[in-house]
Amino acid sequence: MSHRLGANQYGKAETRVVRIVRDTPVHEIHDLNVSTALRGDFTAAHVDGDQAQVLPTDTQKNTAFAYAKLHGVASIEDYALALGARLLAACPAAQQAQVKVEQYAWDRIGDHSFTRRGGATRTTVVTVGRETSTVLSGVRELVLMNTTDSEFKGFLVDEFTTLAEADDRILATSLVATWRHTSAEIDWNASYDAALATLLRTFAGTYSRALQETLHAMGGALLDDQPGLAEVRFSAPNKHHFLVDFGPFRVDGLTNDGEVFVAADRPYGLIEAQVVRDDAPPAGDAWLAVPGFC
Incomplete structure (x- = not known):
């Protein structure tokens, strides 16, 4: 052969x-x-x-x-x-x-x-x-949490679905974000500091109907704030927090009104997405060997 x-x-x-x-x-x-x-x-x-x-x-x-x-x-x-x-x-x-x-x-x-x-x-x-050269900047293990202003409902349901719809849930992730520059003639440190500030501000200020929506908002805000960026990519595990059921406890009057959760480390949802400027030059193979984007 x-x-x-x-x-x-x-x-x-x-x-x-x-x-x-x-x-x-x-x-x-x-x-x-x-x-x-x-x-x-x-x-x-x-x-x-x-x-x-x-x-x-x-x-x-x-x-x-x-x-x-x-x-x-x-x-x-x-x-x-x-x-x-x-x-x-x-x-x-x-x-x-x-x-x-x-x-x-x-x-x-x-x-x-x-x-x-x-x-x-x-x-x-x-x-x-x-x-030519390509520069990707980014951040990893950026752990974020919103304790409200997040929901998840209206999803597909079949005979194996057990997940209940949520009108008010914790939204948490350990984010990997990577953004591609169109020029090497910039202040790298200022660009990074501004990008991080944009991501944090947008995460905190976005009402989320899904982690996907939040990532899209964050990517769009970053591209709007920095015209020298071609695209941003996210890899975001959904750090699930489940409400603890106090029902079986033998304590009169004990209720859990969205206050006590168990943090589950696995399995977890993994959301990956890119937000691309319409006129962005192609990335070529710049993303090879970048965690989350192999």
């Missing part, structure tokens, strides 16, 4: 890069998780075991460390663009270098003292090509 090599890429996953800026007595932390991948003509490596065109993954790791100092980390997007361009220059057989960066937040408690902040993680996926 005949066969051929299909799509392939290789790189170094999850290099933990911590850059401390010591230029003044007030230090800064850039705490990163960096993954790199090269795509191109690596047929010889796969078919013949010939590594002549392969830039070792160890070299990719070392470059990630070196560029944290040589280029700096003014923003994770800027750092990823520079790192991707360097890897592409170092590997002639590659046609694209993809760099994924997660940034973990720390809160300052002194000039050189910090405490690690839990919760949402800032992300970027940058694909640097020989002619």
Whole structure:
């Protein structure tokens, strides 16, 4: 049976890069998780075991460390663009270098003292090509909850349906949101801060008849606020909260008027959607290796 090599890429996953800026007595932390991948003509490596065109993954790791100092980390997007361009220059057989960066937040408690902040993680996926580059920015593990102004009713019902309609329910999710830029000439940090503020404001201010409706509203608001964005994509697990039934309890007068819930971690509904600007340029393969959008 005949066969051929299909799509392939290789790189170094999850290099933990911590850059401390010591230029003044007030230090800064850039705490990163960096993954790199090269795509191109690596047929010889796969078919013949010939590594002549392969830039070792160890070299990719070392470059990630070196560029944290040589280029700096003014923003994770800027750092990823520079790192991707360097890897592409170092590997002639590659046609694209993809760099994924997660940034973990720390809160300052002194000039050189910090405490690690839990919760949402800032992300970027940058694909640097020989002619064009694509920048995706985003956030993951953004845990959100509305304790009212959410309903879910009017859905299909068949012989296996047990879910009751809800006029007033908790709406909660741990959001992954990723948005695609149409230009690399922007203030990455200001854009991220504004995007996060838009997502939070819209989630809090939208009456929801379904998580789908809320995501659409959030995506539309983000595109309206930032004309330099082509699209936004969401992966949103529905973090179910079920009202506890006090009926079997032997306590007179004990009622549960939407006050006590059990938080269920699985199974859960998973809602994924994209909101796209009408005149958005195509994404190509920029979304490859982005969690939730494989």
